[in-house]
Amino acid sequence: MEETIEVARSAQVPQQRGEQLPDAAVRYAKERHWDVFPGTWLEAEGGVERCSCGEPSCALPGAHPVREDWTNQATGSATVARRLWSKQPNSSILLPTGRTFDAIDVPETAGFLALARMERMDLALGPVTLTPCRRMQFFVLPGALAKAPDLVRKLGWPPASLDLRTLGEGDWVAAPPTRVGGRGAVQWVRQPTPANRWLPDTEELISPLAYACGRERRV
Helix, strand or coil: CHHHHHHHHHHHCCCCCCCCHHHHHHHHHHHHCCCEEEECCEEEECCEEEECCCCCCCCCCCCCECCCCHHHHCECCHHHHHHHHHHCCCCCEEEECCCCCEEEEEEHHHHHHHHHHHHHCCCCCCCEEECCCCEEEEEECCCHHHHHHHHHHHCCCCHHHCCCEEECCCCEEECCCCECCCCCECEEEECCCHHHCCCCCHHHHHHHHHHHHHHHHHC
């Protein structure tokens, strides 16, 4: 299985542009009109990179909100984004969900399986990320958080039985090239382009994603 996933990863993860965090944050705001906000960052301490939050057991080192009121800090202005990242250029890039998009989050193995099936079905896809935590996040129109549980039930699955979660209002995703501790950087599996500016609805992707998660559950 691991070998299969590595082959799928190399075949489907495009070459990432060598972009600095501040430039990427500004580009997301300017080109995609996504709200962005700076998160924590990594600091070298005794030859080890630790999260700026200071928590030794941080679950997402260098890739989570700094402030509890982060929702008020998020901005869709490229000018403001540039100013925010000028204060700490190594800050992670975090995107609030529930505004211009929601995200459907699944395990990497299920994500690549679903992606292959979606391509065979010729489904229109939005951007898709791959995190160093071995999760894939499919960007869809806002509303996934409310719709997904009923859609999964209609497909015959109890929602709690699948490792499929939706990120909507009050949640966020980390955007490339954000790094998560020593695990690596978030990558685009499907990069944001003019062709995928119009995002798919949850109904269009939930069947292959639920199927893939259900298959992984049986393995």
